[in-house]
Amino acid sequence: MRWNEIQDIPCSIARTLSVIGDRWTLLVIREAFLGVRRFEQFQKRLQITRHRLSDRLNKLVESGVLRKALYQGSPARYEYRLTRKGMDLYPVILAMAGWGDKYMAGDAGPPVEYVHLGCGKKMTATLTCSECGEPVDAKSVKPMLGSGLRALTKSADE
Structure with missing residues (x-):
């Protein structure tokens, strides 16, 4: 399987990686959470080539993680804003930061x-069960076949 086909795997992690599974992409998202909005700001802070940055920003816009907002009319200049989908990546960023801090x-x-x-107060992000509020880790969670994979398996059997 090729990297550009990873979004077709019936796995939420693989599909997520198809959008954010690149080190530059994650750093762009980190900067967006730190308040960076404009191309030049991203480029200066990340020291990334213009071509690579443009590619990553375009992919994030196409994926609905960022949206372009016009801030100057002539010439047209845009800034990049996190969408709701992008804001929902904040726990991922906090988890990665926590692992890196540790x-x-x-x-x-x-x-x-x-x-x-x-x-x-200073905080450390923790993952908790949405139902009971208890902290969760790899030993306290059991992955089970989900409805998306069951539907896929059922349609393959027909």
Whole structure:
């Protein structure tokens, strides 16, 4: 299977990777969460080639993660804004930051700390069960066949 066919795999992780599974793409998304909106800002902060940045931004717009908003009419200039779909990636970014803080930060500690605006305290993101609120990890979750894969399996049997 080729990388450009990964979105066709009946797996939510593979399909997600088809949109954000590239290091530059994830860094663009990180910068968008840090308030970067304009092409030149992304380019300056990431030190990425213009061609590669343009490619990543276009893919994120096509995927509905970012939207272009005109901020200057002549010449036409756009900024990039996170959509609802893009905002829903925030837990992914926080989880990656948490893993990096734990295993990659070094002796000096994490490069960025997160403060919960609700209580004003530094926080660490944790994954909890949507039903009971208990923390979850790999040992406390059992993956099961979902309706999407059952439907696919059922249609293949017919």
